[in-house]
Amino acid sequence: MRFYPSSFIVKNLQESMFRKYSPYIKGNVxxxxxxxxxxxxxLANAGEYVGMDENKSVAPDVLGSAQEIPFPDAYFDCVLCTEVxxxxxxxxxxxxEIKRVMKKGGILYLTVPQEWGLHYEPNDYLRFTRYGIKYLLEKNGFRVEAVERIGGIFSLVGDRLVDVKTHIVTRILKPFFGLRSAENISRVLSFPAxxxxxxxxxxxxxxxxxxxxxxAVLAVK
Known part of the structure; x- marks a missing residue:
């Protein structure tokens, strides 16, 4: 069984945190x-927004890897890097690479998991404590302004239980409705939980x- 961190619980916690810091995200992003x-x-305060991903299926503005960003030095005012x-x-x-394409004084908003189960296998390598991600950024020249927790033990357990329920219901319904319809029905049934x-x-x-x-981390170049 594979668990994907995409439930109502996690999405709402992530969105709430991003809304808190979104006023700092300005200029070219x-x-x-x-x-x-x-x-x-x-991103009401942002200027140009460029979405970059190495997955063609999401139709990004630019196709590219986080480890080789196809932009010149000091090009962006802000960078977002969430669950990457x-x-x-x-x-x-x-x-x-993120630091390279940022202007001096630019803002980085970044999120990393600590307690998630395996997801998007086999490309799932690491988990971070608050101290680990702070060390990684400071070691590479960023000034960390804030590190905030997204969700705790109750949210984590709830998210896992809902994922299990959704998975089981999907398996039961799949022979009758097909995979996509079964997934949609199971999500609706899991919403109250x-x-x-x-x-x-x-x-x-x-x-x-x-x-x-x-x-969630807010850092400055």
Missing amino acids: LDVGCGTRPHRRY LEHLPEPEKAVN SLMFYFLGKIGDGIDKRDAICW
């Missing part, structure tokens, strides 16, 4: 590993602040 561009709608570094065997290369665990997480995640689904 590069979204490294943009995927379906979930952050773009919150864990998929790179040598994340330091990507950190240096997602909502319950989301609000339980709001209360229970504060019990132990060392546990995190992932970490």
